[in-house]
Amino acid sequence: MKLHSMALAATLAFSTLLVPAQAADTLNIALELPKPEHGPYHRPYVAVWIEDAKEQPVKLIELWREKPDWIKDLRRFWRKTGRSDQALVDARTGATKGPGKYQLSWNGQDNSGKAVAAGQYLLVVEAAREHGGRNLVKQAFNWDGSAVDIQVKAGSEIGAIQLSKGAK
Amino acid sequence: MLSNKQWLSAKTTAKTTALGLLAAMFSLQLSAHTMTVVPSHYVQSKTGGWVSVDVSATNMTFQWDKGIPLENFKVFTPDGQQGKVDSVYQGKRKSQADVELATEGTYRLELGNGSRFFTSYELKGERKRLMANKKDRAAQLPAGAEKVVTTQGNSRALAFITVNKPSDAVLALTNKGLEFQFDRHPADIVATEEVTVTLLMNGKPAAGVELDLSRDGELYRNEPERMHHKTDASGKFSFTAPVAGRYLLEASYQADVSNELTDKVREGFTLSFEAALP
Numbered sequence: 194m195k196l197h198s199m200a201l202a203a204t205l206a207f208s209t210l211l212v213p214a215q216a217a218d219t220l221n222i223a224l225e226l227p228k229p230e231h232g233p234y235h236r237p238y239v240a241v242w243i244e245d246a247k248e249q250p251v252k253l254i255e256l257w258r259e260k261p262d263w264i265k266d267l268r269r270f271w272r273k274t275g276r277s278d279q280a281l282v283d284a285r286t287g288a289t290k291g292p293g294k295y296q297l298s299w300n301g302q303d304n305s306g307k308a309v310a311a312g313q314y315l316l317v318v319e320a321a322r323e324h325g326g327r328n329l330v331k332q333a334f335n336w337d338g339s340a341v342d343i344q345v346k347a348g349s350e351i352g353a354i355q356l357s358k359g360a361k
Numbered sequence: 362m363l364s365n366k367q368w369l370s371a372k373t374t375a376k377t378t379a380l381g382l383l384a385a386m387f388s389l390q391l392s393a394h395t396m397t398v399v400p401s402h403y404v405q406s407k408t409g410g411w412v413s414v415d416v417s418a419t420n421m422t423f424q425w426d427k428g429i430p431l432e433n434f435k436v437f438t439p440d441g442q443q444g445k446v447d448s449v450y451q452g453k454r455k456s457q458a459d460v461e462l463a464t465e466g467t468y469r470l471e472l473g474n475g476s477r478f479f480t481s482y483e484l485k486g487e488r489k490r491l492m493a494n495k496k497d498r499a500a501q502l503p504a505g506a507e508k509v510v511t512t513q514g515n516s517r518a519l520a521f522i523t524v525n526k527p528s529d530a531v532l533a534l535t536n537k538g539l540e541f542q543f544d545r546h547p548a549d550i551v552a553t554e555e556v557t558v559t560l561l562m563n564g565k566p567a568a569g570v571e572l573d574l575s576r577d578g579e580l581y582r583n584e585p586e587r588m589h590h591k592t593d594a595s596g597k598f599s600f601t602a603p604v605a606g607r608y609l610l611e612a613s614y615q616a617d618v619s620n621e622l623t624d625k626v627r628e629g630f631t632l633s634f635e636a637a638l639p
Contacts, residue, residue, distance in 0.1 A: 260407075261406050261407040262405075262406060262407050262410070263406070264406040265404050265405060265406035268637050268638045269637075269638070269639065271404070271406060272548070272549065272551070272637060275406065276404075276406065276523070276525050276526050276527070276548075277525075277526040277527075279525070327638070329638070329639075
């Protein structure tokens, strides 16, 4: 019995190495868009994506935008992903959103649907608003099966972000 | 920038200005004026749009001083072919043209009229120039001309615009004159990231090319904060744009060649570009 359970534990440990432990995990991203106090308000263009440790884009999570003319104002997003992958941009495009709280998630997969290797990744959020500013948040997190609980403090165009992990 | 004919007419109307600008085109660094080509946008995220391009001879970087004729202003479209330039206007302080960006890829804006010869000399202690190569100069030089030197000069003012996905056709080397090769696409120059550039003369790495990198806003700073570089033995130099914004790279190269057409070669270019926000 004891031997058996040990074998089972070994199998589990072994399978943990083979199959990404985070396969079933979800990174929960609670994002807030603030309500600016001054000036005319236009909804911001927002991109949310994951980069690997070398700052290469891995997965585009959300893109909220309208006319193509202004996507370039999401400077990093445009340079890293948007300009060279129109299909992906079109596939992920959603309507722009006003001030409020939004619950997003990442399933640990890259843009082709493959689970990413364990390691350090970056959550990147970029927002640019007509007659407003531009904010970029780059938040590192470990994607190796361990817990994630990170608070990112609010900026002028991107409100507080909370990262946590759990099955959705 | 001036053809012989324009040169003659300019000579009668605005001799001093024309001389200054001509000198500027042959020597972007040594003269008072720097030819600059600056598009309203370096990056666009849709095809079918337009950019307006400012062209001016400047003293301070991006501070327009003199409009110049645009007969030799060209656009090269992402397929490498010459495209159309619209709405050309020569103003007092700057000239302007519109360029349509019909297709995706990288465009090159170029001001320059190719390689030209000029001969400088002194007559009774006064420095003068005439447009002639070494073979033709004898017939045009006045009696008593001294310190006669013929220079083959070529200067260009450049900028690149990228619509959607960057492309490379307009970056291709011709292996003629002074050219450059970045270690990344010009649309990938980002503030705080080191960029390495190789300078080539007739296709071969050129050591000792003088470079001056300046950025927008000199009028509003006590120190211009220009960065001076010189290419190493492998023709390379590296720079890091400290902040995002518009930059101007000026390069100049001189050599004594002494062939049947010229005594010296002087090549130069300016390239305006933006360092993007990280």
